[in-house]
Amino acid sequence: MRRLLLPVSLGLSLFATAQKTGNPASFAKSITAEDMKRHLYIIAGAEMEGRDTPSPGLEKAADYIENHFKSLGLLPGNNGSYRQTYPLYKDSMTSATLKVNGTGFTLTKDFQPQLSMSHTSELRFSEVVFAGYGIVDGELDAYKDLNVRGKLVMIVDGAPATYKPTTQGFNSPAGMPAKVAKAQEKGAAAVLVVYGNFPRNTFNASGNYNMNGYPASVYPQTFSISSSVAATILGLTGTNVIDKMKAEPIAPAVYKANIDMGFTKTTLTASASNVIAVLEGTDKKDEYIFLTSHYDHVGKRPDGTIYYGADDDGSGTTGILELAEAFAKAKAAGKGPRRTVVFMTVSGEEKGLWGSAYYANHPIFPLEKTSVDLNIDMIGRIGEEYLKDKDSANFVYIIGDDKLSTDLTPITDAANKNVKLKLDRKYNDLNDRNRFYYRSDHYNFAEKGVPIIFYFNGVHADYHRPTDTPDKINYPLMAKRGQLVFYTAWEMANRNEMLKRDLKLDKPKGF
Known part of the structure; x- marks a missing residue:
């Protein structure tokens, strides 16, 4: 019985809130398909060149967003600035050498440094510790009875045929990143990983941008090597070592050889920014409602092909612009929100939730006073699962409203009475193979304990392709989804209490 009463009482609460702050319907109606189309054709236009992070196109998009916020009279969100800037770092190799017993080997033909794991150094070793596949997982321990602290370790790519990893994907103990991390944990100074795909055609001496310019610790110096280099170091044991390991594991052992590993790199520093604007609240202005999206995408290819990113996430960015305008109109009418x-x-x-991670670790507004983050990432299309569904033009995925706060679901359901979308919660399952809950910017808020809701339309044939263009957006549906976020934010901004934080987030294994 109480379960039936809850939506009714919440509906009365929404009505009471509306009586105090004005009817939100007129402001919600300002979120229109026409305005969304106008914004999105600019944000996802050719001039923005796919909005890579960092890039001139990204800066043009940031300027457009900032100017829109200014035109609405919103306050800058970071101590007088609309930008929260964070540094980025890009490593480029200038030289690499590998010698065994005085004999030099050739880059790409015989070896390649792992650019992201290596650092400027000249290392010399008189022996190498062979540790098989280098896997530590359950009862399998490649380092059992081995002391590798401060030593050079050699491991082989791959895994035993009968091995079943306890964790799949990038975090699998059989993956190269996990193997090197385990060698680091064991104290190895350097790692040689034997691969069967040498010689290689090219080596990109320039790495990708990353945020970790000042790591707390460094990986072991890590080189990929050919089977012939392994044979030079291990002798007869190392001949066809990859095939031998498949047939019968080679026992761990220490092999004598004089090995020189040299590597130098240079680092380029750049920056990117989050664009932040504030609409100050009234009697609860020291509490905060966050509305977020990511305005970057994946840029363009060397041949000039642009990844426009209209749905991902030009649609969410356009939603934020329209939500900002709706709230600004409410305030101009004397009906501004109670919370900021x-x-x-x-x-x-697209690079790894960089901007939201930077904000979560350098918050401008107290996270304990942040009631919620409503995050919009892809709301302009019909996902592949709904293409033939009767609700194809009237749905949205709601992700995360059953986590962290029991307030989220009833508020969402009550707000949806205004727009009447089908709310699909299938991706609330943390064990869903897509793991969408972890793949957008809300997650960095959730990890800090801030309740979140993620609005999403599902993937489609143009996802992360150059064909994700503004002409394929369903603008009426996009506007309706934006209105749902507005009604939800309106209630959360005007209710008497912040959202409860009464649920624990249990992560699946591997996170």
């Missing part, structure tokens, strides 16, 4: 609403478009999402 923060509109934040972040960069670097």
